[in-house]
Amino acid sequence: MQHKPKNANRIVIAFSLTGVLLLATFCIMILVNNHTFADKVYYKTVLDNARGLSALPAIYFKGMEIGRIDDYRLNLQSNEIDVEFWVFQEYSTKVVKYALLTGEQHPIFDEVTTLDLILPEPDKVGPFVALPAGHWYPILTVHWENSI
Numbered sequence: 600m601q602h603k604p605k606n607a608n609r610i611v612i613a614f615s616l617t618g619v620l621l622l623a624t625f626c627i628m629i630l631v632n633n634h635t636f637a638d639k640v641y642y643k644t645v646l647d648n649a650r651g652l653s654a655l656p657a658i659y660f661k662g663m664e665i666g667r668i669d670d671y672r673l674n675l676q677s678n679e680i681d682v683e684f685w686v687f688q689e690y691s692t693k694v695v696k697y698a699l700l701t702g703e704q705h706p707i708f709d710e711v712t713t714l715d716l717i718l719p720e721p722d723k724v725g726p727f728v729a730l731p732a733g734h735w736y737p738i739l740t741v742h743w744e745n746s747i
Contacts (some may be wrong), residue, residue: 634667638688640732641669643670646680649673650706658684658700660716665690687689693718695727 630636647650649671658666666686674681686694697719722726 620702629630629715634687639666639685640691640694641683641685642730642733644682645674645677646671646682649680649682650700651656656702656714658686658714660690660693660701665693666717691732692727692729694730694732695719697724710713 604711652668652671655668658668666684668684668718670683671680673679693716695718699717699719700714701717702714710725
């Protein structure tokens with residue numbers, strides 16, 4: 600019994616289209632999950648240690664994810680780590696002068712598990728001054744704590 604080429608072509612086309620649609624769906628899901636289409640504001644800072652940053656950890660404010668470390672590299676001139684991070688545009692008003700970024704590092708896997716943005720006390724620094732996009736953020740420091 601022979602198959603008709605017309606039916607075989609339909610099956611091959613349907614199978615191919617299904618595969619392409621699944622691939623496109625998975626790619627879109629990954630891009631959405633990585634916040635590719637979200638409006639972001641980028642900032643820069645300097646750290647003296649890049650330990651645990653390879654996972655490009657998220658930045659939290661009061662338990663809500665507001666951003667992520669985007670890139671880091673060794674500055675060969677100063678021997679410090681130049682770090683670029685982004686914050687969702689709706690939370691960019693929380694990135695203010697004298698804010699502090701604290702982190703916890705996993706004691707076994709040596710990666711950063713959380714980064715928390717902590718605002719300064721308003722009675723000590725006056726009104727909060729939000730930093731503009733692309734601003735070099737020298738006050739931002741990371742304090743690593745080993746959680747057990």
